[in-house]
Amino acid sequence: MKLYTRPLYAPDTSIGKPRDPSMTTSATTPKFVARDVKVYYGDKPALHGIDIDILDKSVTAFIGPSGCGKSTFLRCLNRMNDTIPSARVEGTILLDGEDLNDRKVDPVVLRARVGMVFQKPNPFPKTIYENVAYGPKIHGLATSKEEMDHIVESSLKKASLWNEVSDRLHQQGTGLSGGQQQRLVIARAIAVGPEVILMDEPCSALDPIATAKIEELIDELRQQFCIVIVTHSMAQAARVSQKTAFFHLGNLVEVGNTEDIFTNPKDQRTQDYITGRFG
């Protein structure tokens, strides 16, 4: 167990370098480099030291039993844990080589770069247009109405929602179906022009057809973005991700190519989990 709770490399020398042999095979560079990330809620530790490199332009899936800290770690990546008063984060997370938790980093700017999609679709109770336009508006990304229209349209197109809503942009976003709402939320995240999209169980409230649509979408978005997805569905992880990380009791047990994790897990716990022995 020690192997996984302690950093494999001294943080300063390993930063920015791929640490896992399986990762060297990928041509892309790591977007995130996390070393010895520990999170406490009050005095209670939730993560015991996570080391992981997350590659750009690919999908990384976090799997693991409930309460193992997947969401907690995901929220470290755009500092959403800042909003929980009792949460305390230790360790370093580099985004393109820059420490996220540095005091100079403004979480507002960070979250524009690292967007987030939540488990339950949470559109604002405003129109579809306003939902997508809100992010660009507060960040001042559009100088004219035409520019904003363009951002909204292209974001909705990227989220493959445009065809379904182009004739009712000015209706309430909350009036859409669950799957459409989730794509709307993704469009809202895309509209800000992020580099990373974090998704916390984005399909858990959706039916299989809507899920399939989102998965298709994720696969497309992978060309442009770094995507991290938390999921409880092994099949989904296998379908959409290139890398899979298995969390257990606040530890990162194993991370590697999705294929390897599902066909040839190195750790007994990973094997037990993916074969449904516990969870």
Added chain:
Amino acid sequence: MTDSAQSSLAETRDVAKPDLKTKVAKRLKSRHAAELRFRAYGILAVSVAVLFLGILLERIIHQGYTAFVTHSITTEVYLDPNRIDPADIMGANYDQMITEQVMAKMGVAEDEYGTTSGEYKEILSPDLGFKALEALRDNPKLLGQKISLTSPIAANADLYYKGEITRDIVEADRNVSDQQMVWMDALKTKGLVTSHFNTYLFTNTDSTQPELAGLLGAIMGSAMMLLVTAVLAIPIGVGAALFLEEFAPKNRWTALIEVNINNLAAVPSIVYGLLGLAVFINWLGMPRSSPLVGGVVLALMALPTVIIATRSSLRAVPPSIREAALGIGASKTQAVFHHVLPLAMPGIMTGTIISLAHALGETAPLLMIGMISFVPGLPESVTSAASVLPVQIFIWENASERAFHERTAAAIIVLLVFMILMNLAAILLRRRFERRW
């Protein structure tokens, strides 16, 4: 789930199975009985509440509705140059002049001591004299001409016309003599006296004469005071609640403040009156019995309620909305002002309007700051002396004339109508702006 946990669960199920049905059946009867009993209690409680509300409304409306109708006298008045000195129009006895003219018209003879005209004057109204003087002052050329004047009839005469004073009462026990009743009947048959909706109640300010007393001054005073209260309580209360709920760190100090705010909401209103007297009047030297001081005191009183209502409606906004805003890079302030506050607005408005309606009906603290004086005119500004509706009710209720008591109930009805309107506004606003997610 581990194997051992599964097997132990299976065991308990097996044990429970055989007599589960009989056990449930046994309990079912008492469960139904409990449900029925609870419903009966509920219906009883609601009935009692409705009954008392009904009695209350019946009493008030029964006493007060007559005040919404009043009787006026309309008569031609000859502005007699022999009795009015053009150089000193203020010096003339208009009441006497008008009374004599009405008596002449009605064929009532004056006796040598002038007691008849004295008695006749009582059933008319001094307002006729004022009106004549006013007309003459506005236009001195009217001297020597006939003008038509309308005035509310004397309060006792009004009560007689409404049947509140009848001949059944022993003459000595009533304010109207048998002779006056005969005169009044004659005035009515001659068509000089007519009954109509009591507009004076809304166009006149307070007066020592019940027939002239109206609520306009009190309504204006209440409006000014409520304005001061709203201007102070809403921004401060909502601001404080926003800060405490959304921005302040959750520590011992904010917990202490929260407890204190909840306690302040329970402090008797008269204590706020004492505070107002000590701080705003005695220490800061603000004008007594003014809507300003009243409004400040009521604002202090309404603050805790506004804060509590605002906080609970902020809390009712789902955290997912905050996360959504923060997740795309909105700052805390943007998340709050763009999303949370608008969603909490219906609740905030409802809570605020209801606490303002509460303030509108508040009496005790206003008595402490001297808002109990007789104010015959309209308040000119928030710093001038004014009367307010609940205090006007209190003053009229303590007046000796019977006609004032009728008006007391009418004033209560007016106050209730204002409150109902405010509550209605709260409900409508809530309906209108409530958003679902």
